[in-house]
Amino acid sequence: MVNVILLGPPGAGKGTQAKRLVDERGMVQLSTGDMLREAKTSGSEMGRKAAEVMDRGELVTDEIVIGLIREKLSTPSAGGFIFDGFPRTLPQADALADLLAQMGQGLDAVIEMQVDDAALVARITGRYTCGNCGAVYHDQTKPTATPGVCDACGSTDLRRRADDTEAALSKRLMEYYKKTSPLIGYYYAKGQLSSVDGLADMETVSAEVAKVLDSGK
Numbered sequence: 001m002v003n004v005i006l007l008g009p010p011g012a013g014k015g016t017q018a019k020r021l022v023d024e025r026g027m028v029q030l031s032t033g034d035m036l037r038e039a040k041t042s043g044s045e046m047g048r049k050a051a052e053v054m055d056r057g058e059l060v061t062d063e064i065v066i067g068l069i070r071e072k073l074s075t076p077s078a079g080g081f082i083f084d085g086f087p088r089t090l091p092q093a094d095a096l097a098d099l100l101a102q103m104g105q106g107l108d109a110v111i112e113m114q115v116d117d118a119a120l121v122a123r124i125t126g127r128y129t130c131g132n133c134g135a136v137y138h139d140q141t142k143p144t145a146t147p148g149v150c151d152a153c154g155s156t157d158l159r160r161r162a163d164d165t166e167a168a169l170s171k172r173l174m175e176y177y178k179k180t181s182p183l184i185g186y187y188y189a190k191g192q193l194s195s196v197d198g199l200a201d202m203e204t205v206s207a208e209v210a211k212v213l214d215s216g217k
Contacts, residue, residue, distance in 0.1 A: 002027070002080035002213055003105060005087070007183060008113030009176040010169065011124040012198040013205060018082045020206050026079030028072070032086045035068045036060060046071055066095050073103055080108070088180050109212050110187040113198030113205070117173060120199070124164050131157035
């Protein structure tokens with residue numbers, strides 16, 4: 001079983017690589033957003049606490065998120081776990097380390113997906129998806145064969161995310177560098193950090209991620 005954290009700014013490809021690890025290695029993706037959505041219907045004590053906080057329109061505390069992660073880690077997974085969106089801060093990193101130690105587990109790898117900001121902005125602002133089938137396209141690297149028409153299903157319902165603008169992305173990047181980038185130094189000091197080129201093509205990134213994970217076996 002392998003436990004891994006994927007680090008990188010918005011749009012670095014963490015979600016894409018996490019999905020591949022789920023499909024190819026049977027790992028479980030622990031996404032903070034997904035766990036909080038599930039908490040509303042889980043019926044567990046920690047789930048009820050999370051639901052009450054969210055219903056009041058308040059931010060869920062680190063303690064509750066750690067509690068939800070504890071519940072997930074208590075469910076055996078042959079492939080291991082991918083931490084997605086947590087930790088975001090140094091206190092959260094300490095809390096996760098303590099939790100894993102309590103459960104007799106540890107982190108096998110922390111993979112930083114390195115990107116160039118200008119290239120990342122171009123990658124994100126150019127992307128759009130089919131609202132009907134979910135196919136993903138890009139103005140420069142993967143346009144539709146017929147402008148305005150999905151290659152996969154023929155739909156004309158092509159959409160761009162409202163926050164995929166240069167201004168919105170700059171704000172998200174600033175938030176990432178301010179709060180989350182200190183984790184890079186934190187895990188480097190622990191000897192757990194590996195870096196891959198997040199702007200390489202998907203297959204190359206996947207191969208590099210696999211190399212990091214397999215080197216620890």
